[in-house]
Amino acid sequence: MKVLLFAGLKQKVGREFIDIPVEQSLEVSALRENIEEIAPTLNGEVYMVAVNENFVRADYRVQKEDTVALIPPVSGG
Amino acid sequence: MKLFSVVEEPIDVNQYQQLVLNEHQGAIVTFTGHVREWTHGTKTVHLEYEAYTPMAEKMMAQIGAEIEERWPGVMTAMAHRIGHLNISDIAVVIVTSSPHRKNAYEANAYAIERIKEIVPIWKKEVWEDGEEWIGDTKQYHPDVEEEQ
Numbered sequence: 001m002k003v004l005l006f007a008g009l010k011q012k013v014g015r016e017f018i019d020i021p022v023e024q025s026l027e028v029s030a031l032r033e034n035i036e037e038i039a040p041t042l043n044g045e046v047y048m049v050a051v052n053e054n055f056v057r058a059d060y061r062v063q064k065e066d067t068v069a070l071i072p073p074v075s076g077g
Numbered sequence: 078m079k080l081f082s083v084v085e086e087p088i089d090v091n092q093y094q095q096l097v098l099n100e101h102q103g104a105i106v107t108f109t110g111h112v113r114e115w116t117h118g119t120k121t122v123h124l125e126y127e128a129y130t131p132m133a134e135k136m137m138a139q140i141g142a143e144i145e146e147r148w149p150g151v152m153t154a155m156a157h158r159i160g161h162l163n164i165s166d167i168a169v170v171i172v173t174s175s176p177h178r179k180n181a182y183e184a185n186a187y188a189i190e191r192i193k194e195i196v197p198i199w200k201k202e203v204w205e206d207g208e209e210w211i212g213d214t215k216q217y218h219p220d221v222e223e224e225q
Contacts, residue, residue, distance in 0.1 A: 007127055007199035008210035046212070050197070053132035069129055069197075073212035076126070076133075076157055076198030077110050077169050077189055 004069035081137035097174035104178035
């Protein structure tokens with residue numbers, strides 16, 4: 001599963017996305033744990049998870065075909 | 078033209094005003110947010126804005142729907158520019174229109190607060206001696222809407 005990165009998170013990882021292995025689906029809380037392993041440079045970073053362009057909570061179940069993005073605190077305006 | 082958009086070109090305010098004008102509306106309130114040179118004593122050379130564009134436009138449309146619910150009859154359009162912006166450039170425009178002015182004022186003030194909470198757009202301040210991505214000082218939680 002491709003997880004999109006933006007702004008400071010993208011800068012930290014040095015890529016626009018990270019790949020997370022997913023068989024069918026997983027909860028957002030598990031996704032966060034996977035991200036910590038695959039991209040340890042993001043440990044301690046604050047972000048929300050968006051699935052198909054909506055914010056979701058920690059117990060939301062992500063399907064492998066979903067579009068997933070990490071959203072650090074926004075600063076538009 | 079779209080009512081809710083992320084754009085890369087300079088913002089022409091008049092175009093957005095036209096989007097919310099019809100024979101029912103007697104007032105348009107227009108807010109523009111501009112790039113500021115000085116923030117808490119630090120001099121900004123320019124800003125870089127980045128967006129998760131499809132989600133940003135979706136969240137802006139959601140703000141428009143929230144306004145329609147709170148202030149029936151108010152029409153809303155907004156755009157946020159991304160890329161390289163210089164001092165005093167327009168970063169964001171919000172236009173709200175209503176039959177009478179009060180609702181348009183209130184809805185407009187609401188819209189910019191919500192943009193700063195839920196629209197995935199980020200700015201990087203570039204100074205003479207460095208640069209940094211800026212996060213909202215309010216951080217996250219309460220106002221983020223979750224998909225049900």
